[in-house]
Amino acid sequence: MAIGSTLDYCDRTDIGRRRSNNQDSKAVLEPWSREIYKRRGWLFVVADGMGAHAAGEMASAIAAEHVPLVYEKLAGKSPALALRQAIEQANSEIHSKGESSVDLKGMGTTCTALVLVPRGALVGHVGDSRAYRVRGRRIEQLSRDHSLVWELQDLQAAGEAVPGLDLRETPKNIITRSMGPHPQVQVDLEGPFPVDEGDVFVLCSDGLSGQVGDAEIGLLAGTLPPREAAEVLVGLALVRGAPDNVTVIVARAGAKEVSKATAGDPPWPLTDEPAAAAPRPVPWRLLAAAAASLFAALVAIGMWQQPENTALKQAVTLAIAGLSLLSFISTLLFAFLGFLSPHGAAQRLLPAGAKLGGGPYRSHACEATAELLEGIAASVETAAEGLDGPLRARAEESARQARSLAGAGDYRAAVGAAAAAIGVYAAAVEAARAAGTGRQGRSPA
Numbered sequence: 001m002a003i004g005s006t007l008d009y010c011d012r013t014d015i016g017r018r019r020s021n022n023q024d025s026k027a028v029l030e031p032w033s034r035e036i037y038k039r040r041g042w043l044f045v046v047a048d049g050m051g052a053h054a055a056g057e058m059a060s061a062i063a064a065e066h067v068p069l070v071y072e073k074l075a076g077k078s079p080a081l082a083l084r085q086a087i088e089q090a091n092s093e094i095h096s097k098g099e100s101s102v103d104l105k106g107m108g109t110t111c112t113a114l115v116l117v118p119r120g121a122l123v124g125h126v127g128d129s130r131a132y133r134v135r136g137r138r139i140e141q142l143s144r145d146h147s148l149v150w151e152l153q154d155l156q157a158a159g160e161a162v163p164g165l166d167l168r169e170t171p172k173n174i175i176t177r178s179m180g181p182h183p184q185v186q187v188d189l190e191g192p193f194p195v196d197e198g199d200v201f202v203l204c205s206d207g208l209s210g211q212v213g214d215a216e217i218g219l220l221a222g223t224l225p226p227r228e229a230a231e232v233l234v235g236l237a238l239v240r241g242a243p244d245n246v247t248v249i250v251a252r253a254g255a256k257e258v259s260k261a262t263a264g265d266p267p268w269p270l271t272d273e274p275a276a277a278a279p280r281p282v283p284w285r286l287l288a289a290a291a292a293s294l295f296a297a298l299v300a301i302g303m304w305q306q307p308e309n310t311a312l313k314q315a316v317t318l319a320i321a322g323l324s325l326l327s328f329i330s331t332l333l334f335a336f337l338g339f340l341s342p343h344g345a346a347q348r349l350l351p352a353g354a355k356l357g358g359g360p361y362r363s364h365a366c367e368a369t370a371e372l373l374e375g376i377a378a379s380v381e382t383a384a385e386g387l388d389g390p391l392r393a394r395a396e397e398s399a400r401q402a403r404s405l406a407g408a409g410d411y412r413a414a415v416g417a418a419a420a421a422i423g424v425y426a427a428a429v430e431a432a433r434a435a436g437t438g439r440q441g442r443s444p445a
């Protein structure tokens with residue numbers, strides 16, 4: 001816990017059950033004083049690399065290193081602008097590294113970053129790693145997956161027919177946006193979302209979200225302390241086979257992290273100031289229109305002064321002269337003011353109380369139920385079938401306790417028993433790794 005902060009967090013990563021190296025990376029940038037918190041807040045980052053050999057591992061490591069580094073350097077800017085530019089600069093670094101070697105070419109990574117500042121929680125996002133907020137009995141996904149599945153779901157929701165579309169058969173691991181493959185990257189900014197005391201934020205790679213349901217993530221992260229929650233979430237992914245690397249950060253906001261945005265707060269700049277304020281080009285069209293109006297007025301005055309005109313004709317020509325003179329003066333004024341005004345794109349601002357992005361994108365109830373705990377208990381029992389006798393007995397006993405306590409309505413105790421069952425299995429996996437036996441239990445089908 002940083003000085004002057006009440007936020008509690010824990011981060012965990014695991015290689016998983018089938019990978020030979022860990023291509024996930026994570027980072028936490030703490031505020032070391034209350035003043036720093038007001039300036040740039042907390043920063044949490046999760047990145048999931050992609051690429052052959054060590055390329056993906058390197059890409060995610062660059063993201064986890066450069067995003068906090070650049071964000072810290074840009075702390076004088078608004079959090080939204082600093083976060084976007086930090087991710088963009090990290091993308092450039094990854095792309096340059098990928099272009100430097102044939103083995104690294106095309107390497108990429110996801111990147112999901114969470115900033116907690118007095119105005120609220122801000123998410124910067126590329127890829128399919130996720131950011132969640134758990135509040136009370138609901139879990140909300142604050143980030144949008146940049147994946148083929150989500151793109152097809154959007155098309156389907158918009159009523160656009162996709163021949164032969166079956167979302168159940170669409171691979172979930174195909175992403176449509178990542179950092180590194182291209183010189184520029186489009187960064188999603190979401191928020192700031194309001195923060196209440198007790199809100200829990202979860203950042204994770206798809207190694208967790210692919211094996212553990214949103215409701216289960218919300219239940220465990222919302223019920224257990226961050227340290228225990230992070231360990232149990234990784235453990236449950238191991239219970240279910242963990243075919244990918246698993247990374248998670250769990251952060252619980254305290255009283256000092258409650259958002260305090262007011263209408264009088266200054267707006268956040270979303271772009272940099274123009275480098276120079278150059279005058280606009282000479283407005284030749286407006287000047288030509290003014291000249292034409294003046295000519296028409298002079299002609300009308302000349303006609304009005306002719307002695308043979310009737311009273312009606314004099315009135316009409318006088319009206320035309322007056323309108324032409326008015327047009328001449330107003331057109332000339334617009335041309336003059338436009339020429340003096342600064343030239344260049346206006347700076348975009350985010351007023352206090354306004355929000356970027358479209359999140360939350362999904363919301364699920366995550367209160368403890370007998371059905372939810374049954375699913376966790378059954379997974380542990382299935383996985384524990386491959387453990388040695390005493391360990392298997394301990395895991396199964398804790399799973400039975402979780403089921404029994406849930407049936408009796410003591411859900412908090414049931415979550416604790418389920419966590420204990422997961423902990424037994426996760427410890428067995430670690431012991432098998434240390435012994436080099438590879439006997440890590442059976443994963444559910």
